[in-house]
Amino acid sequence: MRAAIAMFALGVWAFQQLPTLPSVTWLAGGSVALTAAACAAVCLCRRSDARAGFLLVCLSAAMAGVLWAGWRAEWRLADELPMQFEGRDVALTGVIAGLPRRLDDGVRFVFQVEEAAVPVPRRLQLSWYGPRGTDVAPPVPRVGERWQLTVRLKRPHGFVNPHGFDYEAWLLMRGLRATGYVRAAADNRRLAEWAGGPLAAVHRARAAIGERFAAVLGDAPQAGIVTALVTGEQHAITPVQWEVFRRTGVTHLMVISGGHVSLVALLVGGLAALAWRRIPALALRLPARRAAALAGLLAAAGYALLAGMEIPVQRALIMLAVVALALLTGREAAASRVLALALLAVLVADPWVVLAAGFWLSFAAVGVIVLVLGGRLAIPSAWRAAVRVQLAITLALVPALLLLFQSFSLLSPLANALAIPLVSFVLTPLALAAALLPVDALLHLAAWFAGWLLVGLEWLASSPLTVWRQAAPPGWLVAAGAAAVGWLLLPRGTPARGAALLALVPLLGWSPPRPAPGGFVATVLDVGQGQAIHVQTAGRDLLLDAGPPYGPAADAGERVVLPYLLASGVGRLDRLVVSHGDSDHAGGAASVLAGIEVAALAGSLAPGHGLPERAGRALHACRAGEHWEWDGVRFEVLHPAADGARLRKENDNACVLRIAAAGGAVLVASDVERVAEQALLARAGEGLASHVIVAPHHGSRTSSTPALVAAVRPQAVVYSVGYRNAFGHPHADVWARWAAAGAQAWRTDSQGAIRVAVGVDGVSITAERERRPRYWHGR
Structure with a gap:
């Protein structure tokens, strides 16, 4: 079986x-x-x-x-949105499903459609923002309410970059088959205050708990932790705190999953068994062990509902249900068989769960526990077993963590030794008790313990040796490392257990291949409507622009560029060039400067631009004629003018960079428009000829003049654009102009990140969506 x-x-x-x-x-x-x-x-x-x-x-x-x-x-x-209805106003009637999430400038929620004027999916993810240019907040709908809304929708779409997060897969797993936003319309109105079912009532109870916790704890930094342990609302935890948890390897304790659900089941089941044995009439009708299993399962189900029934919680509840069913039916199944049945039940319920990192980590952790504690003749003491299990899990998950996150915490055993008992036996019970009983003292006590936990974890996270970081290893090396760890965890007496550690050396020492001397790779990242280009030579790394902001609290530098660089094995940038100050190019630069070592900062920013001051760095101004050579690759600045004179439009002052090697050249024209293109042609002339050009101003009709097209004569043109962007980039006339010149078109919105490799054999171009296609992309 x-x-x-x-x-x-x-x-x-x-x-x-x-x-x-x-x-x-x-x-x-x-x-x-x-x-x-x-x-x-x-x-x-x-x-x-x-x-x-x-x-x-x-x-x-x-x-x-x-x-x-x-x-x-x-x-x-x-269950899809037909393409012809993307970007059109659609009138909908439906129910708010799940807890709305407050954003800095609006609110986001899941909408269960009941009626629609056109064919739309049953479940949508909608955002509602206040009027543009004002501080007026939009209405905040409550779960279970029925609303009539006018919305604009688009099919699921996300960025696709090497080793990047697959947002389209995330939406597919949750059954969200379109996203969109609420239009400012007079007919947006609430039709009923209550139209939900039992699950909506549970969500309202969760919202009430969260509101009470917020009212009692106020702005206490640990308030989000206490709330997350009860309601599963992870957004209440700040990004800074998540970074502390990641660096110390205790993130799993702050996300309600198998450990929390099992803990509640064990506590309630143990109390039920204790009480059951004291009532002989009940014990004769049903053995205490089975009563405990039933009570524990019911308690776990209640906790799972309170936590929002997110996918990790569902998975944990299914696993627990399999164990409880085995106990209730009197079947003494081996732990490995119970684990296999739980795996089957989870996959039958949700076949997309294999796309989630938590699926692999949770089953691997349980498997390690079975391997370490099962089949032993001698039963170790509780503390020895706990230490052995924690060390085994830490070691066993290293290959998976390197593959999924390109890092793991070196202090995880120590941090977990502090956090697991405190979170499992103090914080979570206190927080749950505070949710069930209107006693504020319980809540303050939970917050006090959470505060001391934060202090300890922050102290551990402050160490420079907390986290091991490296490039994402290939699958075959991860498999070899996992096999080695599995062999190492076998019982004493297994031959060559110690030698298995040697198999981890190639995994921990993995470094991806770099271009050969005299060649380079330029990767135009998929960042939406903006630009971020990573240029790598044999021994140097340059980043040209860092993409746009994604709202008040996020940007492409944090969400796309830094994860890509880490996965690519780039721990230091030799130069960051910010072509000009527009937010779609400079919006993520501060995050990059804060997240990775940058040797030099250059760019063409207007006087008074705040980036150098915020970063505490001097800015080297781009000037035409400047050039340098790295590993046989020539970098040449072609614009702006060497005398520093600035043109009227900010776009026309952008830094234009040409990267050339023996096998070919790439021209990055940033956002220059007609006036700058004329100056560029007068200054560089035939020196503009390149095999590949990143289209000026994302393919705007104000750029890519016929004269520039004739001077560059590229084999390929790359458009760095956002999906269904509001500007209509690339413009049809610009597209036709480059096509007529013989340039093959590549675009990030439909093809993902574009990789341009220049070597002795010439130029080769690949697209990430074509290199790593999945059946749900574009669906």
């Missing part, structure tokens, strides 16, 4: 790697073939041909995993 479940999981995982969705005909044919294979497997097993039957069962299980994931994907993707 365990082997069949493992093959089913493999089939589900394999399906999620497909670049395109199989046709319904293929799925139907596969289902018929699966039925025939299952029948054949039964016949083989009955004829005592066990080996052939076992192999056929495993193959059938893998096929079943593929088909189950395929049918579920077909059903979910069929």
